[in-house]
Amino acid sequence: MEKKADIIPFLESIVKENTRSYQSDFAYDEKRLQAAMLEMYQEDRTFLWMSRPCGTHCVLEREVFLRETGAHSIWTHYDYDIEHIRAFRVIVAPGRPGAFVLGKLQPLNYGEQVQRVKRDALHVETVEMTFEDGEACTMTFEEYRRQVRALTHYHGKIQQMRYKPEDEAKLSCILQAERTFFAEKKRARRPRKPQTR
Numbered sequence: 001m002e003k004k005a006d007i008i009p010f011l012e013s014i015v016k017e018n019t020r021s022y023q024s025d026f027a028y029d030e031k032r033l034q035a036a037m038l039e040m041y042q043e044d045r046t047f048l049w050m051s052r053p054c055g056t057h058c059v060l061e062r063e064v065f066l067r068e069t070g071a072h073s074i075w076t077h078y079d080y081d082i083e084h085i086r087a088f089r090v091i092v093a094p095g096r097p098g099a100f101v102l103g104k105l106q107p108l109n110y111g112e113q114v115q116r117v118k119r120d121a122l123h124v125e126t127v128e129m130t131f132e133d134g135e136a137c138t139m140t141f142e143e144y145r146r147q148v149r150a151l152t153h154y155h156g157k158i159q160q161m162r163y164k165p166e167d168e169a170k171l172s173c174i175l176q177a178e179r180t181f182f183a184e185k186k187r188a189r190r191p192r193k194p195q196t197r
Contacts, residue, residue, distance in 0.1 A: 132156025
């Protein structure tokens, strides 16, 4: 059985090496990765993470490949600074509150990977939401953009949100191709291995 990496200490070490300003961003990443341990489905526990000279970002891989999302905008924004970015796919293993965040860490060549994102990302067709008062609804992305302020005013904060493309199977194929690409790529220089538990 493959050993699971101790995710937080490893990413912290990357931040100390590579992120000169706004290292405190990592506190938000840590909370997000801890919360992901409680998610049932792996795609809700699979993130793309980057360290750059001025901060870090941790976004769901699924959302990176959906064009209208904040995750897509964030991930594709830094292609002007490729040489300073350290990027990883982070797959969090299921766990319990307060436990170590364990899972897989896969180093990414951000310059190559961001070009695949720009080429392959799909458009958001619909948005599923659940609000603070328990109300749930599904609407087109355009309806969401027009109505989200009124809906949150009436129903409270959005507690859960899921962006969906027109063709969910196509998105699944894109994400699987990304993981296969990593598995098949032979790296001449192996990255430093994270601690395992």
